[in-house]
Amino acid sequence: MNFKKVGVVYRKELLEVLRDKRTLFATLILPVLLYPLLIVGFNSIMTRQTAVMEEQGATIAINDSVGNAVSRLLAEEIGTIDNYNLVPFTATTNQLYEDKDVHAIVSIGDSLGADGTQFYKVYVQYDKSKDRSRIVFDKLYDSFKASEKKLQKQQLQASGINPEFLDLISVRERDTSTAQKKMGMLLGMFLPYIMIIMLLSGASTVAADLVAGEKERRTLETLLVSSAARQELVFGKYLTIITLAMVNVVVNLFSISFSLKFMLANSAAEMSGVQMPISAILILLMAMIPLATFFAALLLSISTFSRNMKEAKTYEQPILWVAMMMAMVSFLPAVEMNNLMALIPVINIALLFKAVMINEYALSHLLITIGSTLVLDVLAIWATIKLFTSESVLFRSEDDSGSLKAVGKNKNNFFNPFYGLVYFSLALIALYYLGTYWQGKDLMSGLLKTQVFIIALPVYAIIRLLKLKEKEILRIKMPKATELLLIPFIAIPAAIIVSVISQLINIIFPFPPKYVEMLSKLFTMDASVWKVFLVMAVAPGICEEYLFRGFIIRFFEKYGTKVAIVLSALLFAAFHLDPFRFVPVFLLGLLLGYLTLRSGSLVNSMLSHTINNGLALVLVTYGSSAWLKPLISGEDSLHYWLIIPAVIVFTGAIYLFHKVTEKGVPECAE
Amino acid sequence: MIKVMNLSKEFPKKDGTVFSAVDDICFEAKDSEIVCLLGVNGAGKTTTMRILSTIFKPSSGTAEIQGYDIQKNAQHVRENLGFLTGDTGLYNRLRGSEFIRYFGRLYGVAEKTIDARIKEMADMLDMHDFLDKKIEFMSTGMKQKVSIVRSIIHDPPVMIFDEPTSGLDILTARNIVSFIRECKQRGKCVLFSTHIMREAERLADRIVMIHKGKILANGTLDELRIVSEQTDLDDIFVYYVNKFTDETEVLAHEF
Numbered sequence: 001m002n003f004k005k006v007g008v009v010y011r012k013e014l015l016e017v018l019r020d021k022r023t024l025f026a027t028l029i030l031p032v033l034l035y036p037l038l039i040v041g042f043n044s045i046m047t048r049q050t051a052v053m054e055e056q057g058a059t060i061a062i063n064d065s066v067g068n069a070v071s072r073l074l075a076e077e078i079g080t081i082d083n084y085n086l087v088p089f090t091a092t093t094n095q096l097y098e099d100k101d102v103h104a105i106v107s108i109g110d111s112l113g114a115d116g117t118q119f120y121k122v123y124v125q126y127d128k129s130k131d132r133s134r135i136v137f138d139k140l141y142d143s144f145k146a147s148e149k150k151l152q153k154q155q156l157q158a159s160g161i162n163p164e165f166l167d168l169i170s171v172r173e174r175d176t177s178t179a180q181k182k183m184g185m186l187l188g189m190f191l192p193y194i195m196i197i198m199l200l201s202g203a204s205t206v207a208a209d210l211v212a213g214e215k216e217r218r219t220l221e222t223l224l225v226s227s228a229a230r231q232e233l234v235f236g237k238y239l240t241i242i243t244l245a246m247v248n249v250v251v252n253l254f255s256i257s258f259s260l261k262f263m264l265a266n267s268a269a270e271m272s273g274v275q276m277p278i279s280a281i282l283i284l285l286m287a288m289i290p291l292a293t294f295f296a297a298l299l300l301s302i303s304t305f306s307r308n309m310k311e312a313k314t315y316e317q318p319i320l321w322v323a324m325m326m327a328m329v330s331f332l333p334a335v336e337m338n339n340l341m342a343l344i345p346v347i348n349i350a351l352l353f354k355a356v357m358i359n360e361y362a363l364s365h366l367l368i369t370i371g372s373t374l375v376l377d378v379l380a381i382w383a384t385i386k387l388f389t390s391e392s393v394l395f396r397s398e399d400d401s402g403s404l405k406a407v408g409k410n411k412n413n414f415f416n417p418f419y420g421l422v423y424f425s426l427a428l429i430a431l432y433y434l435g436t437y438w439q440g441k442d443l444m445s446g447l448l449k450t451q452v453f454i455i456a457l458p459v460y461a462i463i464r465l466l467k468l469k470e471k472e473i474l475r476i477k478m479p480k481a482t483e484l485l486l487i488p489f490i491a492i493p494a495a496i497i498v499s500v501i502s503q504l505i506n507i508i509f510p511f512p513p514k515y516v517e518m519l520s521k522l523f524t525m526d527a528s529v530w531k532v533f534l535v536m537a538v539a540p541g542i543c544e545e546y547l548f549r550g551f552i553i554r555f556f557e558k559y560g561t562k563v564a565i566v567l568s569a570l571l572f573a574a575f576h577l578d579p580f581r582f583v584p585v586f587l588l589g590l591l592l593g594y595l596t597l598r599s600g601s602l603v604n605s606m607l608s609h610t611i612n613n614g615l616a617l618v619l620v621t622y623g624s625s626a627w628l629k630p631l632i633s634g635e636d637s638l639h640y641w642l643i644i645p646a647v648i649v650f651t652g653a654i655y656l657f658h659k660v661t662e663k664g665v666p667e668c669a670e
Numbered sequence: 671m672i673k674v675m676n677l678s679k680e681f682p683k684k685d686g687t688v689f690s691a692v693d694d695i696c697f698e699a700k701d702s703e704i705v706c707l708l709g710v711n712g713a714g715k716t717t718t719m720r721i722l723s724t725i726f727k728p729s730s731g732t733a734e735i736q737g738y739d740i741q742k743n744a745q746h747v748r749e750n751l752g753f754l755t756g757d758t759g760l761y762n763r764l765r766g767s768e769f770i771r772y773f774g775r776l777y778g779v780a781e782k783t784i785d786a787r788i789k790e791m792a793d794m795l796d797m798h799d800f801l802d803k804k805i806e807f808m809s810t811g812m813k814q815k816v817s818i819v820r821s822i823i824h825d826p827p828v829m830i831f832d833e834p835t836s837g838l839d840i841l842t843a844r845n846i847v848s849f850i851r852e853c854k855q856r857g858k859c860v861l862f863s864t865h866i867m868r869e870a871e872r873l874a875d876r877i878v879m880i881h882k883g884k885i886l887a888n889g890t891l892d893e894l895r896i897v898s899e900q901t902d903l904d905d906i907f908v909y910y911v912n913k914f915t916d917e918t919e920v921l922a923h924e925f
């Protein structure tokens with residue numbers, strides 16, 4: 001790659017952006033104007049609202065059950081508040097209160113102390129959820145306290161004591177530290193959200209234009225025939241998006257800072273000492289860079305994939321929504337940064353942000369955040385470069401074999417990724433609502449019903465409906481005896497390898513204890529071993545294979561065997577709705593996909609899946625019995641050394657499997 | 671030099687079958703030679719040229735530009751090729767000179783050379799008046815001239831122009847035609863496409879007739895005249911198209 005050419009592309013794209021008044025307005029001018037207007041405007045409206053409420057006054061019902069000089073004084077004092085009028089408590093008062101014609105009901109009672117002193121108790125009934133009622137209460141409270149002081153002074157004077165005694169110590173507060181803290185907390189909540197949104201909007205204004213826009217304006221072809229390499233073009237454009245996203249963030253941040261500063265300087269004395277933590281903001285800007293690179297890469301690949309700007313914007317939409325929702329995590333007080341959270345894009349930055357604001361961030365989190373983001377960056381950039389070299393994406397032909405009409409003509413057109421994803425989503429929704437409901441009612445039968453009615457039967461129904469050849473499409477055929485014989489030697493070590501891997505993952509990203517409890521409940525159901533084996537091992541082995549390796553994998557086979565295996569494994573892992581088991585289930589999915597496509601027989605993966613689940617069951621059920629002891633450390637974890645024999649046996653068995661299925665190749669290449 | 675060997679290109683169709691836009695074609699264009707790809711709308715001219723420019727991958731067969739294979743050596747092909755399609759867009763927000771310079775830099779041409787070449791070609795194509803105008807405000811002819819300069823800013827030995835004069839007035843078109851002759855004079859290999867017979871007649875050393883993705887005829891104007899026993903290129907073209915239709919019908923009957 002020639003960096004000079006990357007620079008040429010980058011400079012030209014920036015020049016074009018600078019000459020585009022709309023982008024310029026959205027990224028530079030708007031934020032500079034927006035925040036001062038927003039903050040000043042909001043502030044003045046707030047002040048005005050409060051003033052209006054103060055002027056409004058209130059109607060107070062007095063229920064005076066004491067009726068002496070003191071209680072009358074209390075009522076009189078309320079009457080002296082501006083715009084407050086008093087009504088006596090009658091039978092209709094409660095109704096008036098409901099109708100909001102009376103804003104508060106004050107009941108005055110009394111009691112006698114041990115030495116005969118008369119104490120007064122005042123009950124105030126009001127609606128605390130209403131701003132206006134709260135103001136009423138505050139005023140009433142102040143009024144009562146003023147009355148109290150008046151009475152106390154009278155008493156003191158009567159006893160010959162100087163009434164000034166009551167004001168012996170006067171306390172005034174000027175508390176700047178709380179204001180500072182409040183500010184930090186508030187900023188910690190809002191800033192990450194605002195900055196992530198700004199970053200996204202900055203990136204998305206140009207991303208769609210950069211490739212999809214070039215397709216639309218028919219300039220991409222000229223670019224592609226030039227001798228600049230694809231990577232050079234991609235990187236030049238990539239840097240442009242990052243730059244714009246970061247510029248947008250910086251401009252917005254400065255605009256927010258200045259208008260806040262301005263507002264604080266002009267506000268009441270108690271806030272005047274508050275400072276914006278500039279050093280923290282600089283760290284945060286640095287932390288935004290990985291996020292910017294990630295979104296730039298993602299949006300660029302979308303832009304490249306899309307036919308035109310409109311399509312690109314449509315694809316961008318859901319991503320922006322999801323990202324915004326994830327950014328909202330900064331509003332949740334309970335969520336804190338840990339190693340797992342540091343893996344999830346957007347959320348990791350939002351939480352890192354929050355941690356930086358209160359000065360409590362761990363270096364490891366920062367490193368994991370940057371590391372995981374880099375991995376995703378590389379993937380997205382790689383995909384974009386691939387797309388850039390793919391003629392079908394740059395000049396999409398009118399191949400819409402996925403349309404319903406085309407499916408009507410040729411049923412095999414049904415198996416395209418779009419329908420695959422639609423089917424998968426529907427199954428997932430059914431699993432989430434119906435499956436959870438069934439399992440909640442009765443775990444055992446619920447699990448079985450889920451396997452049969454949600455996972456397997458709908459596939460069968462569709463195959464029938466489209467009159468497809470079930471055996472051929474789903475690869476239902478008896479494998480060779482040698483293959484079946486090899487399966488245990490593959491499945492058992494694979495299960496061990498996968499368990500050890502998930503144990504390792506558990507060390508870095510510990511499962512929450514609640515989760516472990518829930519999982520073990522699942523495995524130790526109150527039923528005979530054989531029933532549990534049927535529900536937890538045999539049924540998933542048959543039904544899930546029927547769906548994923550039989551049906552789902554077919555939708556992706558037009559992109560080649562490898563892609564089909566990986567995608568079906570990803571969906572298989574996602575289907576388990578469990579982030580903690582995602583990696584192990586994905587690995588298992590890869591193996592099962594390979595077994596089926598390589599041998600052309602679903603039975604192989606069904607058997608393998610059953611053995612795998614069965615082993616997990618054995619581990620949980622008999623983990624504490626003597627004959628398993630040598631293999632197990634702790635409660636139900638395997639010894640790490642087991643991975644060595646497992647890998648050896650696994651490699652050997654896979655090698656043999658590969659050999660005996662040599663003839664199966666044409667079937668899966670097709 | 672361009673060498674096309676059994677080149678085919680198929681596009682997937684709506685109903686899942688494929689459509690042959692270019693069907694097993696062979697021809698050559700030597701240095702200092704202008705070859706015209708002549709055919710009606712949809713004949714496969716643009717598709718052929720796009721394959722030669724490495725934008726499309728051929729379904730089968732291959733081609734060479736200056737001895738470089740279009741698939742195995744795409745990078746070298748692009749370096750040695752100037753390619754202009756009829757309907758390419760330009761960056762509206764750039765000025766003419768900025769646009770040309772951008773591509774010059776992408777081809778790795780030195781700044782000084784770019785300046786010199788822009789000046790030289792602006793002289794030839796008479797474009798000094800609008801070179802610093804924003805492309806947005808240029809007329810079709812001005813844009814076309816900018817595009818031509820853009821396509822050959824790196825002074826490539828092989829030039830492919832897809833309908834270079836379409837949509838232009840007579841004077842501008844003549845300007846461009848004489849420019850192409852000038853290129854030949856300098857030893858370039860030029861392949862251009864058109865469906866305007868007069869242009870082919872006036873400019874081409876050799877004419878390759880293409881119809882429904884197949885080559886009907888390939889030769890100098892005189893050779894074609896002799897074979898078809900017609901003088902006018904219009905008539906020659908109709909002669910070959912009729913011959914082709916008859917042959918395919920006969921074929922259809924045989925099967």
Ligand SMILES: Nc1ncnc2c1ncn2[C@@H]1O[C@H](COP(=O)(O)OP(=O)(O)OP(=O)(O)O)[C@@H](O)[C@H]1O
Nearest residue numbers: 395397398681691710711712713714715716717718
């Ligand atoms: N990307 C594509 N996808 C599908 N079909 C295409 C594609 N590009 C071209 N075709 C088809 O290939 C055939 C040849 O098109 P091509 O553009 O090469 O014709 P042409 O000779 O350049 O015509 P014209 O004189 O109108 O420019 C047409 O039928 C066209 O529909």
Ligand SMILES: [Mg+2]
Nearest residue numbers: 715716717832
């Ligand atoms: Mg054309």
